[in-house]
Amino acid sequence: MKFALLLALLTWLSAPVQAQQWKAHEETKTYPIAGSSGIELYSSIGERGPKAGQHVRAIAHTDFRLTWSRKYDPQPDGSCKLVSARPKLTITYLLPKPASPLPPELQKKWATFVDGVRRHELVHGEQIKAMVAEIERVSVGLTAASDPKCTKIRADLTLKLGEISRARQRASQDFDKVELGEGGNVHQLILNLVNER
Secondary structure (H helix, E strand, O other), rough: OOHHHHHHHHEEEHHHOOOOOOOOOEEEOOOOOOOOHHHHHHHHHHHOOOOOOOOEOOEEEEEEEEEEEEEEEEEEOOOOOEEEEEEEEEEEEEEEOOOOOOOOHHHHHHHHHHHHHHHHHHHHHHHHHHHHHHHHHOOOOOOEEEOOOHHHHHHHHHHHHHHHOOOOHHHHHHHHHHHOOOOOHHHHHHHHHHHOO
């Protein structure tokens, strides 16, 4: 089951998309944690990490801001065509960072942990970029008949965007289930950080 989910995700991410004329702006922010052992650092993440629900905190988080410049063109036959749609996408990764220097051995463990968490979040970033590319693909050239004021086409587009957004959210949740589940990559990173060796 885990393999099937990963295979589906990788297939979706590697699907060919039209040549993009835009580039996402990506930035990384950190939040401070404290501790002098792996378990203390992980406990601090549990206290200070980004909220992932009413009573749950995450290790890290990927957020995005997306705006569009769209051009709707009324056609001579009374239809409306969306002739261009240019996204402006900012992706922000939030990662934990110890507020004080760590002892050398703990620093090595921490570096492995946070690099793995960062790579996990980058997959979420790629999912977001794939979503935006898919929105662009279905938007440009979209036409609505009998829509001289270009109002129906906006409603049609909103429905399509909702479907694409929900598909991205499902893919993100499925990926997290695999990664955070028993034996998953993030689960292993946590164990390696907190186990004393």
